[in-house]
Amino acid sequence: MLTTNKSEKRLSSTVSLFKFSELWTTNKNQYCFVPSFSHSCISKSLSDMAARKVLENHKTFTSKAVADNMNSENPKFANSKNKKVKAFHKIPGRPQLLNNPWNGLFHNDESSENKLEKFERLLSGDLTSTELCQLSWSGIPMKVRATVWRLLSGYIPLQKEKRQYTLNKKRQDYLKMVKEYYHTDSNESNHSTYHQIHIDVPRMNPSIPLFQQNIVQEMFERILFIWAIRHPAAGYVQGINDLVTPFFIVFLEEAVCFNVPFELLTINVLTQEQRDKVEADTFWCAWKFLESIQDNYITAQPGIQQKVVQLKKLIERIDDTLHQHLVEHNVDYLQFSFRWLNNLLTRELPLRCIIRLWDTYLAENETFSLFQLYVCAAFLLHWREKLLLETDFQGLMLFLQNLPTHNWTNTHISLLVAEAYRLKVMFADSPNHLKCK
Amino acid sequence: MSYAYLFKYIIIGDTGVGKSCLLLQFTDKRFQPVHDLTIGVEFGARMITIDGKQIKLQIWDTAGQEAFRSITRSYYRGAAGALLVYDITRRETFNHLTTWLEDARQHSNSNMVIMLIGNKSDLESRREVKKEEGEAFAREHGLVFMETSAKTAANVEEAFINTAKEIYEKIQEGVFDINNEANGIKIGPQHSPTNPSLPGAGGQGGSQGGGCC
DSSP states (O other), X not given: OOHHHHHHHHHHSSXXXXXXXXXXXXXXXXXXXOOOXXXXXXXXXXXXXXXXXXXXXXXXXXXXXXXXXXXXXXXXXXXXXXXXXXXHOSSTTOOOOOSSTTTTTSSSGGGOHHHHHHHHHHHTSOOOHHHHHHHHHTOOOHHHHHHHHHHHTTSSOSSHHHHHXXXXXXXXXXXXXXXXXXOTTSOHHHHHHHHHHHHHGGGSSTTOGGGGXXXXXXXXXXXXXXXXXXXXXXXXXXXXXXXXHHHHXXXXXXXXXXXXXXXXXXXXXXXXXXXXXHHHHHHHHHHHHHHTTGGGTSTTOHHHHHHHHHHHHHHHHHOHHHXXXXXXXXXXXXXXXXXXXHTTTTTTSOHHHHHHHHHHHHHHBTXXXXXXXXXXXXXXXXXXXXXXXXXXXXXXXXXXXXXXXXXXXXXXXXXXXXXXXXXXXXXXXXXXXXXXX | OOXXXXXXXXXXXXXXXXXXXXXXXXXXXXXXXXXXXXXXXEEEEEEEEETTEEEEEEEEEEOOSGGGHHHHGGGTXXXXXXXXXXXXXXXXXXXXXXXXXXXXXXXXXXXXXXXXXXXXXXXXXXXXXXXXXXXXXXXXXXXXXXXXXXXXXXXXXXXXXXXHHHHHHHHHTTOSOTTOGGGSEEEOTTOOTTXXXXXXXXXXXXXXXXXXX
């Protein structure tokens, strides 16, 4: 029996409050420890409200602007196959920089003054996870994002007076863990993990100068190594590095008071103490996030394999025309959606958009793993018309592996998650489509 | 565009040996000094000409990390050619060749042409694996061998094209059943095996269908 069915039942229940427990403690003698989080999920009505709002706000925007954008993203689309092949085969699956780093950040729901005030009011006292998730689901203003992510991740407690104490303690705990575990010569298995991370980190995000800086690479090596040795069942799997990146960026930009976008940042502007904080915060928030999708990274990656099957069944049910088109041309869902699921779309979307997407994922909390399936479905359906125009396997595969999202902004993400939510609601009450062998 | 044959390839080998860079050099004629990790598989395609015939190559570039092996294994089936790549500056990537070869032989069709590639030949000063060692390994296991540099493009065209030539010759000899797409070969839309004016070995392949195994 699949856990997804259980999740579906939970989703269809009425308001179910988050129960952020006290902060979990680190047990040095125990591998793979699980934070004492009870299951939590955002209520249907809350997400529904947020999703509906986004859809209403952008009703007029959707058809024209997105279509215009898609055309401008790919002016060569109407050209011959060969030209198109060339145009798409740039660096497949690489996170793209936005032309203007701040583009799309200030005109969206999550950045409105009104919303910022609401967040600030909420953060100034004790708050409930329900309120926080409700507000966060449709996007978090940059100014409070780091704090809200810490809270949503369960890294710091909701009770205001305990937050700073816990934050300080957890940061120290991380430094202790680094001291204790970051020995690369301890045993062969750890050494091979370290070696893999060590050769992978310099290859991350090649288009972003920040990631070519040694200090940044060393920070990532430590974060990934500690994660891996404390989670031996999953260990370090390529792609996990990309999932840590959004946390790093958010805490880094907070540390420089948002004066410099990360695209232009050099790590040297931060003191050692500031860097340690960024590193520890990244580690703990990524830790919690990754734990909820650990089955994606254990042997044979069952979490992903299962979701690929679920995605296929879902699309077959939602849009049989598209599904048949893919099947007819021998496109296997695994061939394009594996990377979507292994990397949670980090390779398909600009990094700024990923950060906005993760506002929603973090607000979904432990149900985000399931919600992600619907995001992938919505993402595939977004390209429906273009896909139907492709007449052979090669055209379909090149398009699917190099989707023209370069000009996407947060607005696109708001629409994407709203659509994903709509699909989830429609199909959550009839979860048979999620059954797979 | 019309083509006589379509060949499917797979590129395999340890992580970081330059598989994706080889593909990028072959399909786009450029080098990406820092290339991000391949997750799962990535797809590339290019048209080449052999014996005056258009051959379409469709190439799966696989992730080298062990964790992805259960996913990437499924791509051996349906490949007519494999590029098995190691890095001449990292001895361990050469030492792992036996494992890769066993994996490839176990999961692919028995006629798959395997080209052994020692990549990064531009980094002579950091060489850890002699060219002769690569040649000896290839000889011992019945593989074609080349040293390449995805950076300078040395031998990159040749690696992909010579693999295609081998496959093409096998078709001519009737070794491949070209009517079975599971072998990673497809006849172009205008070149049906029943067409008597078919260039090359199409007709032969048809008659060889039952005998190749």
